Amino acid sequence: MGDAVPFPQRLDGFAFAGSPAFDRADALxxxxxxxxxxxPDARLLVLDGEGRAAADAEGRVLDLGGARLGGGPGASTFLGLSAGQAWFALEAATLSGVDVPRWIDLRSAAAQWPADLASLFAYARGMLYWHARNRYCGVCGGSVAFDRAGFLGHCAKCGNDHYPRVDPAVIVAVSDGERLLLGRQPGWPPRRWSVVAGFVEPGEAPEQTVVREVHEETAVRVRACRYLGAQPWPFPGALMLGFEALAEADEPRVDGELEDARWFTREEIGEALSRDGSEPEGLLLSPPISIARxxxxHWHANGAMLTRA
Structure with missing residues (x-):
């Protein structure tokens, strides 16, 4: 047998990764x-039509329980159990008699709330987003009623069942062995650059998506890639599959989604990672809550784990 290949260091530091201790309790x-x-003892996450969560005056999650509302779960969505306590999500339109001092968006919550609560918020937002856009059957146009605590949509007209979905996408740190490839999308803040990303197409493995997307967006040819970790990205419902890739040192060219792409040295990336975004000039990277960052x-700290033969 040959030498064992070391398992890649696990990515961390990004939001919405969830907690291993949280039990989605499918059987319930x-x-x-x-x-x-x-x-009665459950905690509730209330979201408005814009996907913001009910919060107190300081921006913390609103302390709201089932006993305060009375009744039962009704049309709320059961998220699961944390240390034995149930969590439900419900739409603000179904709520009455409760004062909400403040509404907080998901990106702000990811920066301010404990990581497990921000992950629950992302989970709830994804479920309610799916509900809001699947009230009618995509097969026959009939009305959809939700069952199984919000996880099954059933069309009474044609009998088809509908289930929550996520859209898989790859996001990849591409290196030529010495430099990192970054791109810019139109409409991004000035000086903002990030790694290449794109959605997985039907009949395609994620590794194939890495090769295709990098070449489509930058004309750079990927030689090899390796999966490093994933982040649920509820804007609105993607699952970002994080890869590192080794590529040829091709000159990047853009013709489509990106307005620019270029290679950056380790020194340039290190300087950018040290900035807090308030500086008037210099490279700006993806925000800390993202797997892109x-x-x-990871690339800056470890280099490309994939090396040329």
Whole structure:
């Protein structure tokens, strides 16, 4: 046997990764009696039509429980259990008699709330976004009713069932062995650059997407790639699959989604990672809550784990 290939260092430091201790408790979703029993002691996340969460005056998650609302779960979505306590998500339109001092968006919550709460917020936002855009059957146009605590949409007209979905996408730190490839999208803040990303197409493996997307967007040819980690990205419902890739030292060319792409040296990346964004000039990278930033930081700290033969 040959030498073992070391497993890549796990990416961390980005938001919405969830907690291993959180139990989604799938078996309870169809148990209406059990959910009613959990409701009085449950914690609730209330989201408005813009996907913002109810918060107190200081911007912390609103301390709202099932006992305060009374009744039962009704049309709320059961998220799961944390240390035995149930969490539900519900739309603000269904809420009455509760004063909400402030509404907080998901990016702000990711920067201010504990990581597990921000992950729950992202989870809730993804579920309610799916509900809001699937009230009618995509097959026949009939009305959809949600069952299994919000995880099943059923069309009474044609009988088709609908399930929550996410859109897989790759996001990749591409290196030629010495430099890192970054691109710019039109409409981004001035000086902002990030790693290449794109959605997985039907019939395509993520590794194939890496090769295709990098070449389509930058004309750079990828030789090899390796998966490093994933981030749920609920804007609105993607799953970002993080890769590192080794590529030829091709001159980047753009013709489509990106307005520019170029190679950056390790020194340039290091200087950018040291900035807080308030500086009047210099390269700006993706925000700290994103897996993009973690991929860039990982490359800068470790270099490309993939090396040329």
């Amino acid at each position: 979703r169809a148990d209406a009696a059990a959910l009613r029993g959990l409701w 973690s991929l860039i930081r």
